[in-house]
Amino acid sequence: MPPTAHRPRAPEPRDLVAWPAAFGTRFVVLVDTEEEFDWHAPLARDAHGVSAISALPAAHRRFAEHGVPLTYMVDYPIATDPRAIATLAAVLEDGVSAVGTQLHPWVNPPFDETLSPANSYAGNLPEELEAAKIDALTDAITRGIGTRPIAYRAGRYGIGPNTLRLLAERGYRVDSSMRSRYAYSGDGGPDFAEIGNAAFRTGPGGGILELPLTTIHTGWLRRGGTRLYRTLGALPKGRGLFARAGLLSRVALTPEDMPLRDALEAIAVAIGEGLRLLNFAFHSPSLAPGHTPYVRDAADLARFYAWWDAVFADLARRGVQPASLDAVIVAAGLPASGAGR
Numbered sequence: 476m477p478p479t480a481h482r483p484r485a486p487e488p489r490d491l492v493a494w495p496a497a498f499g500t501r502f503v504v505l506v507d508t509e510e511e512f513d514w515h516a517p518l519a520r521d522a523h524g525v526s527a528i529s530a531l532p533a534a535h536r537r538f539a540e541h542g543v544p545l546t547y548m549v550d551y552p553i554a555t556d557p558r559a560i561a562t563l564a565a566v567l568e569d570g571v572s573a574v575g576t577q578l579h580p581w582v583n584p585p586f587d588e589t590l591s592p593a594n595s596y597a598g599n600l601p602e603e604l605e606a607a608k609i610d611a612l613t614d615a616i617t618r619g620i621g622t623r624p625i626a627y628r629a630g631r632y633g634i635g636p637n638t639l640r641l642l643a644e645r646g647y648r649v650d651s652s653m654r655s656r657y658a659y660s661g662d663g664g665p666d667f668a669e670i671g672n673a674a675f676r677t678g679p680g681g682g683i684l685e686l687p688l689t690t691i692h693t694g695w696l697r698r699g700g701t702r703l704y705r706t707l708g709a710l711p712k713g714r715g716l717f718a719r720a721g722l723l724s725r726v727a728l729t730p731e732d733m734p735l736r737d738a739l740e741a742i743a744v745a746i747g748e749g750l751r752l753l754n755f756a757f758h759s760p761s762l763a764p765g766h767t768p769y770v771r772d773a774a775d776l777a778r779f780y781a782w783w784d785a786v787f788a789d790l791a792r793r794g795v796q797p798a799s800l801d802a803v804i805v806a807a808g809l810p811a812s813g814a815g816r
Contacts, residue, residue, distance in 0.1 A: 480660035481598055481635050483653060483667065486675035492684070494751045498806040501798035502753040502790060503686070504538065505628070505651055506545050507577055508563065509759060510552035511766035518581045518595055525552055528559040530762035535566040537780065541787045544569070544799040547759075548577035548628045548651070551584070551612050560619035567620065573800040575626030575649070576612050580633075583608045593663030598635015606641050613645060626800060628652050632688075634665055639678035648809050649800070650683050651754065655690040656701045656725060668701055672750050674807065684807050689754045691741035694723040728755045730782040731769035738782070739789055746793055752803065753795070
């Protein structure tokens, strides 16, 4: 039996970030900077590589041409591979991009847990083990980059009841482990039914800035939101039928398995609803064909970049500007990290 799903509560109105008027409406791009592996195979400790990181410099330049700083959420295999970490350190020299941590517990020591779907969510692990894994990853990145990371993402969005306190105790200021309107409770992961898209203060004393991954409901019945979407999941082909009819879709802001037309509609809805910070994401192995289900060949890679080009043009037309991690932290009222302004 999987453990009871961790279900973070919706923030209180007083915990929502009141962005300064001068901040405007902005967006960030967080990159799950990780090893490549077979997405269709069971998770394994050693069945992975880091060759896709060689595509990072060219990709970084393309984003930089649009004035978009990136925040690289780095996991243990990347942080401990000399070539990978050197590649990452080189792109971080732009002075505006930043590094954070992403914990994949199945490839992050200490390995005191059995491999299982439930244990792939770090927040399900015993508190001492989760803490030890966070420490090992934080220390590896600090040694490799020379900067102590202050932003965290749990791999598979596997935040747990102890995670935010453990992060606060280690000086982390930002978490982006909550995927708005998604649930991973089927195999023991968390359920984010109560989490919307707005950034909020959380953790001990409100010292952690939570940046949920933006997910928008679109369609004529979008006000039915998460409850209606989950009800449709219990009906044969219910979600697909409603999406094709233009009634209800769930759109995450990522080029991975999210068509451009849907993403542009989601952006329009998000801005229309007054969302002040949009949080985009993708996996670094998607930068090289053949490592994720989303970019299987050169044609997929071309579509991946075309997606970003069109999205950036749309955001610029709407006056939505990119933001660095530090700009977001400062605007939210937390001390700057110095990792990129």
